[in-house]
Amino acid sequence: MRISQLLLPLSASVACVVGITNSSYTIADNYNSTNFFNEFNFFTGQDPTGGFVDYQGEAPANQSGLAGYSNGAIYLGVDHKTVNPAGGRNSVRVTSNKAYTKGLFIADIAHMPAGICGTWPAFWMFGPNWPNSGEIDIIEGVNMQASNSITLHTSEGCSLDGTGSVASSVLASTDCTGNNGCSFKTADPLNFGTGFNAAGGGVYAMDWTSSAIAVYFFPRTSIPADITAGTPNPSGWGMPLARFSGSGCDIDSHFMNQNIVFDTTFCGQWAGQVWSNSTCAALAPTCNAYVGQNPSAFAGAYWLVNYVKVFQNSGMAKRHLGYIRPKLTPYM
Template identity: 55%
Template sequence: MSFTKIIGGALALGAAAQAAYTIQDSYDTTNFFDGFDFFNEPDPTNGFVNYVSASEANALSLAGYANGGIYLGVDANTTNPPNGRSSVRISSKKTYSQGLIIADIAHQPAAVCGSWPAFWTVGPNWPAGGEIDIIEGVNMATNTTYTLHTSADCTFSQGDCNAPGTGSNGCPTLSNDVQTLADGFNAIGGGIFALEWTSSAINIFFFPRTGSIPQDIAAGSPDPSTWGSPQTSFSGSGCDIPSHFTDNQIVFDTTFCGDWAGKVWPYDPICSTKAATCQDYVAANPTAFKDSYWLINSVKVYSDATNGTATTRRRFHA
């Protein structure tokens, strides 16, 4: 893989589309790292991870440009790192309330015991501002889990999105498509995830690279009404979406163990045989994570004039 470290560039806006949705922000290899902040605080999900700053990521070649895309990797060299395995978590400087987010991704972190990668959005004062998990899975999982996390009084057919007292469990729905996550996704050269977020529904679509990407996406004029059924749809009278989801940042990260991958470790029939604990395995096996990287072609955010534009207030931490 040809790798180039982070370089500068001005944040650019794309041309207006000729459909209901018009381009608001386009993040690609010309400007990506100008539009995202690096999170280097302790992991809120208690992972065995050392999230590094932009300068550290640059020095360690954990973030940059490779193969025509944006590369976000993890440390696959250090044995027994004292503060957790080094990794990257980035959050968009802008926040969004409703709109259409289209992510063209060429590679996700591979399936490996101890890994917990995610592509998601999150609002302020979690879970009050809401969280939308688009790509997420742990250990050797083969299918992504779409999940919403909210404060109280938000229920869809998928369940109550607020866990009693904490909001941590959310309302998950497992994709039935093995091409949505990790090795199955990488085997087809990746694809496109689209989050359509309106006042009445949160819909998530997935289009494999192999011939099923709508032409209107490629043309920059996306029209979700022509795409058929989404992978999952959260809608109905049980949740007032505008009051539970607001000012969300776009986030990519890869953590290890923690509140999900670590918690289920003892019950995992494959991973539990490799080491006594998740942290033991992650610490002792750096080369297992050589393919634990994101390769992102672009992330584009569109607004819909009929439902109001996305919010663009800047925040710095999730």
């Protein structure tokens, strides 16, 4: 796969958003192959989830082919050549410069790094002072997981039910507090991993309002016409894959100022923790051992994202456009 050159500006920047009204929504941002790496920062710190991973910065990620553009889409991959990397397998984690409070977030994804033992990919959002500003895990799963897990994490005092979700999705817990959170287990094999990739991916949409947080999924062959036309209207989409709502949580006080994140980590507090109880255990005694010794297994562990679009309700767009985290110019 050929990864094109990407250049990331180092100078501080401020974006001016011009709203274009589409139906009852205004498009605030459109992240695609023309601007994605200008609008997302590379995280290079230690993985907070304890993964066997070494997150790469913008320059090494581009130079080693872990981040770039491929066939008009955003490519985010992992190292699949190095045997037993000392500090963990190289990968990328990118975070949007802009943070958001409420909105309709739509991602067209052609491929995800899932259905592979040792992987833990996620497409998610979170705010400062975790978990006080909340976390919304739109796509997440580990190892050979066949369908998506959708989870919210909050500070104390947030309990939400699953009323209004499709019957096949099961809310395992209503208490959204802390690491465990409130999580839906879904059942559609097209919405994650091997099934998702084999079908050419699809579109995820997350509708975040004061009354509910709802996540929708549409396979490649069933994307609503209003999404394709750029005039999304969730009221016509039917029941979501997951819907969190209820009087037990003030959504506005538990979810705010959240950045968009894509990442792929390995093992750690989830994929590594459940390793011994999974079919992956037959491959190696530990998750870290397998990830270290089998680089070629991760050739398919990549994201291929056509776009991420953020819409705001046209009546509330100015209030919820969020803020921009400036990029800093190095002093040397």
